[in-house]
Amino acid sequence: MMTIDALDRTVEFVADELIEVPGGEFRMGTDDRYPEEAPVHRVRVDPFMIEKAPVTNAQFRKFVTETGHVTVAEIVPHIEQYPGALPEMLYAGSLVFQKPSAVAGLADWGQWWSFLKGADWRHPYGPGSDIADLDDHPVVHVAFADAQAYAEWRGRDLPTEAEWEFAARGGLDGAEFAWGDEFTPQGRHMANTWQGVFPIDNLATDGFERTSPISAFPPNGYGLHDMIGNVWEWTSDWYAPKHHADPTKACCIPTNPRGGVVEGSFDPNQPAIRIPRKVLKGGSHLCAPNYCRRYRPAARHAEPIDTSTCHIGFRCVVRT
Numbered sequence: 001m002m003t004i005d006a007l008d009r010t011v012e013f014v015a016d017e018l019i020e021v022p023g024g025e026f027r028m029g030t031d032d033r034y035p036e037e038a039p040v041h042r043v044r045v046d047p048f049m050i051e052k053a054p055v056t057n058a059q060f061r062k063f064v065t066e067t068g069h070v071t072v073a074e075i076v077p078h079i080e081q082y083p084g085a086l087p088e089m090l091y092a093g094s095l096v097f098q099k100p101s102a103v104a105g106l107a108d109w110g111q112w113w114s115f116l117k118g119a120d121w122r123h124p125y126g127p128g129s130d131i132a133d134l135d136d137h138p139v140v141h142v143a144f145a146d147a148q149a150y151a152e153w154r155g156r157d158l159p160t161e162a163e164w165e166f167a168a169r170g171g172l173d174g175a176e177f178a179w180g181d182e183f184t185p186q187g188r189h190m191a192n193t194w195q196g197v198f199p200i201d202n203l204a205t206d207g208f209e210r211t212s213p214i215s216a217f218p219p220n221g222y223g224l225h226d227m228i229g230n231v232w233e234w235t236s237d238w239y240a241p242k243h244h245a246d247p248t249k250a251c252c253i254p255t256n257p258r259g260g261v262v263e264g265s266f267d268p269n270q271p272a273i274r275i276p277r278k279v280l281k282g283g284s285h286l287c288a289p290n291y292c293r294r295y296r297p298a299a300r301h302a303e304p305i306d307t308s309t310c311h312i313g314f315r316c317v318v319r320t
Contacts, residue, residue, distance in 0.1 A: 170221030
């Protein structure tokens, strides 16, 4: 299905247009939702520019054509990377959501996620699928290294978690969503998320069951599209299980903080865990009221840097 908004989008929409974000002070995180989003604390970011929308298939295709880049999902893993893995389990592929007819609870995500051989950015749902009509959809199946390589090619960078959250809020400090405190104001869907009972019944009342064109939903207060829903987005910050900040120290508001750097824990350039994780932001079209209510600016998720899926993308920033 296609929304009226999507049909009305104009050819003037420029996917990689940079939007100026003024910078400033804001309340980062929340104490009211998932524990990893706490504590809410004040942060200051300098002005920067961020891409108007997630990087699209068309943009990523140009990058691959000009550089010959091969994504992580297209490379057969080496046994040294995954000691103990069975040889038949080592093949090029990526994680794809497959809607089950029934589930035994929501604890085991393996009931709806499959590591499909041949799934990659050109074949988002495995062999036989393609992106022929999806030029204006976000590119997916990009691991952190792929997003970073694209950003470097453009002379840009990936946003920090603080930059990303500040931009997503669109000037609405402390609001629940990127557009205010009501999820569907006057019944209007503001982002591509899951309607119905996840993972077995997607009503798609927002017009989309999978990814959507980057201009299908209204922009936030800064003119940014898809900061919430559609695809999760990589940030440059290492993940820590909560915000390491003291909200009581009003005199010591951090400026341009980098996440995951905890005294006595690990070197930010080489985390101690075997497969380091970066912070994802924004939620995706698979976030539902009964599961993963992370379609909010404060929401965050840990993702191993070697992992790609059909609902993770990215956008870039330029620091002024």
